[in-house]
Amino acid sequence: MKRIAESTVRRLSIYLRFLEESENRGLATISSQELARRGGTTSAQVRKDLSFFGSFGKRGLGYSVPELSASLRDILGLRRTWNVIIVGAGKIGTALAQYRGFRQRGFIVSAVYDRDPRKIGTVWESLTVRDVAGIEKDIDAAAPDIAVLAVPGEEAQGIANRLVKAGVKAILSFAPTQIHTPADVTVRSVNMAMELEGLSFALTSRDRNGAEDGLDSASR
Amino acid sequence: MKRIAESTVRRLSIYLRFLEESENRGLATISSQELARRGGTTSAQVRKDLSFFGSFGKRGLGYSVPELSASLRDILGLRRTWNVIIVGAGKIGTALAQYRGFRQRGFIVSAVYDRDPRKIGTVWESLTVRDVAGIEKDIDAAAPDIAVLAVPGEEAQGIANRLVKAGVKAILSFAPTQIHTPADVTVRSVNMAMELEGLSFALTSRDRNGAEDGLDSASR
DNA sequence: ACATGTGAACTGCTTCACAGCG
DNA sequence: CGCTGTGAAGCAGTTCACATGT
Numbered sequence: 001m002k003r004i005a006e007s008t009v010r011r012l013s014i015y016l017r018f019l020e021e022s023e024n025r026g027l028a029t030i031s032s033q034e035l036a037r038r039g040g041t042t043s044a045q046v047r048k049d050l051s052f053f054g055s056f057g058k059r060g061l062g063y064s065v066p067e068l069s070a071s072l073r074d075i076l077g078l079r080r081t082w083n084v085i086i087v088g089a090g091k092i093g094t095a096l097a098q099y100r101g102f103r104q105r106g107f108i109v110s111a112v113y114d115r116d117p118r119k120i121g122t123v124w125e126s127l128t129v130r131d132v133a134g135i136e137k138d139i140d141a142a143a144p145d146i147a148v149l150a151v152p153g154e155e156a157q158g159i160a161n162r163l164v165k166a167g168v169k170a171i172l173s174f175a176p177t178q179i180h181t182p183a184d185v186t187v188r189s190v191n192m193a194m195e196l197e198g199l200s201f202a203l204t205s206r207d208r209n210g211a212e213d214g215l216d217s218a219s220r
Numbered sequence: 221m222k223r224i225a226e227s228t229v230r231r232l233s234i235y236l237r238f239l240e241e242s243e244n245r246g247l248a249t250i251s252s253q254e255l256a257r258r259g260g261t262t263s264a265q266v267r268k269d270l271s272f273f274g275s276f277g278k279r280g281l282g283y284s285v286p287e288l289s290a291s292l293r294d295i296l297g298l299r300r301t302w303n304v305i306i307v308g309a310g311k312i313g314t315a316l317a318q319y320r321g322f323r324q325r326g327f328i329v330s331a332v333y334d335r336d337p338r339k340i341g342t343v344w345e346s347l348t349v350r351d352v353a354g355i356e357k358d359i360d361a362a363a364p365d366i367a368v369l370a371v372p373g374e375e376a377q378g379i380a381n382r383l384v385k386a387g388v389k390a391i392l393s394f395a396p397t398q399i400h401t402p403a404d405v406t407v408r409s410v411n412m413a414m415e416l417e418g419l420s421f422a423l424t425s426r427d428r429n430g431a432e433d434g435l436d437s438a439s440r
Numbered sequence: 441a442c443a444t445g446t447g448a449a450c451t452g453c454t455t456c457a458c459a460g461c462g
Numbered sequence: 463c464g465c466t467g468t469g470a471a472g473c474a475g476t477t478c479a480c481a482t483g484t
Contacts (some may be wrong), residue, residue: 014398060465102416145423169426170422178260186419192319194234198230201232201295279484
């Protein structure tokens with residue numbers, strides 16, 4: 001099977017979000033044109049993205065909303081649920097543990113870890129914060145699919161190493177610093193500092209260049 | 221001035237993070253090689269990225285850590301502080317309002333907004349939650365540089381429209397749905413659902429393909 | 441000798457444009 | 463006739479490789 005670009009996968013997510021919305025409204029079909037408009041891309045891009053996985057449309061008509069939704073969920077691996085653990089019970093970690101969107105989309109948070117004795121044992125939405133010291137044993141027993149890293153930057157790489165050694169194959173990192181893992185472990189990262197600095201750069205270079213042309217709209 | 225790729229700006233952020241770390245350790249110089257290793261890229265890429273903005277290194281030696289740090293801060297627009305407002309005092313909004321990294325890097329949160337009467341008037345770290353109804357008036361008076369959108373997906377586009385009309389030129393959105401703005405407004409978005417689905421896709425396609433080769437390490 | 445800075449080559453994502461089919 | 467699916471063309475970002483400066 002061909003390698004799929006990360007940009008394509010990101011767009012599939014966006015298409016799916018809009019398809020679900022359309023599904024709730026009872027729309028029956030949708031064109032690549034419309035999908036593109038809402039996803040901030042072009043109709044050719046939409047068709048190309050889908051073409052990597054098959055032919056889902058009807059010529060002259062467009063795509064069946066429920067069928068394409070189902071196909072995308074299938075492609076993205078969303079027909080099953082995923083077992084997620086969160087490491088770090090600080091501001092971000094606890095916000096995530098309580099975030100409804102996770103469970104809604106089939107990402108079930110099964111445990112939260114921290115190393116601070118004052119936090120260990122406290123309860124968040126039916127989850128007790130566990131001691132990160134025992135995380136290897138837990139991973140062995142429960143084989144979580146995804147680990148969310150929400151620890152301070154200095155600790156992130158160390159924890160990541162332990163997770164990888166224990167067998168975790170997918171990490172969502174919130175650390176402001178780059179995480180390195182073996183090639184068979186997938187890492188996605190959300191780096192707030194980087195995003196803010198991107199905005200700072202855009203605002204600054206706009207000023208430096210006399211403010212006529214901006215950067216592109218509807219980013220990413 | 222040439223247009224700079226978003227990927228380049230993201231990497232500059234990463235280089236800067238590592239340079240600051242090196243600065244704290246008292247390192248005097250650093251090579252593109254070393255910078256690349258920590259940033260998950262190649263030395264040629266590092267040199268090319270920097271070359272868009274000038275010549276910062278010494279041949280045969282490398283880069284002066286403090287000098288390159290300063291130059292990157294300058295390029296990214298981090299010599300000043302930025303006035304940030306947060307719209308949405310839910311789980312994410314309040315976590316962000318209390319997040320130290322913001323202020324540390326010169327992004328000063330000056331106000332938090334919500335439309336829920338039960339939240340309006342409550343205090344988070346010396347910030348009182350204000351009524352989003354009056355946000356236009358406040359923007360007029362205080363001219364915030366960046367708005368962080370942390371409202372539910374359905375409301376995100378509507379609020380974004382109001383922010384744009386009031387003059388906001390940079391938005392950091394946490395909405396799971398795509399935000400559309402005029403070309404002179406820069407939008408960066410953090411989409412948790414998208415990231416999780418990216419991991420789900422990677423885990424799924426790994427299985428589908430027999431698990432021999434994974435996707436790339438140290439993502440993004 | 442060593443590491444930068446950069447034009448040239450390359451790779452891969454995006455856009456074009458049209459044949460194919462409902 | 464409209465909209466999809468897709469090779470071919472175009473373009474942007476990455477990598478190569480080497481001349482240049484210390």
